[in-house]
Amino acid sequence: LHHGGRIVKVAAHPLGVDYQAIQEKGDSDAGKEALNALEERTAGRFVFVGIDRLDYTKGIPERLLAFRDFLRTYDDFVGKATLVQLCVPSRADIQTYGNLRANVERLVGQINGEFAKPGYTPIQYLYKSLPMEEVVALYKRANVALVTPLRDGLNLVCKEYVAAREDEDGVLILSELAGAAAEMGEAILVNPFDIKGLSHAMYQSAVMAGFERKRRMHHLRERVRKHDNRHWAKSLISGWNRLREVTSNKSQEIK
16 A cells, blocks of 8 residues: 555454464363353253353344344244353443343343243343353353344454364354455355344254364364464564665665
8 A cells, every 4th residue: 555655565364363272272171161050050951152252243123122032933932942141341331331231131030020930031141251161161152152242343252162162063153244254255244234144144054964063163273273363463574574674775774
């Protein structure tokens, strides 16, 4: 780009996740203990998971409405499907975020009130931060990860979910409006504003054949593994160094 009488180079360097560290967290004693506890609590359930900062860009109310539509439309899953929604507190002192929290909790209460049965709570809502070992355990237990922001520059939750799936199973539902969608074509891509479409994507993920889940996850994992945070750092630095060499050769000393 020509800017201010000089040439500025612009390049895309998508950020990766610490693939190795995520594996280690899952394999740690704390990670295994958290996974065992989760499996006990959700035994026999088909588990969707959403992990987000409580932010209006994350599309959490729309996701909850889509899950309600999923249970209404595909009622065979009532009593079987559970959504674990972890909302990490964010800007709690700002009124608009307080209003968002109230709206999310109201929807959770309504949906649980409509579909709950003895021994079955459709939405398990958590408003807190969790240690990474417990987050990885959630990723490993979830049959489906819902990453459906209304707008996101990148979003690393989808990459963390893929990195955690050593079994090469599970389905990623990803907003087409997240930057990571350009890298993760094997995910089920959705418009997060389309409640019916998102509901159908949940059904599609729940009935997807095992070989198809594994095929998609295998390709996603290979890409996330190769393009981890170390690859990102090397790519960024090497690109910077190449540019310095070019510009230094063309620079002229002004006397």
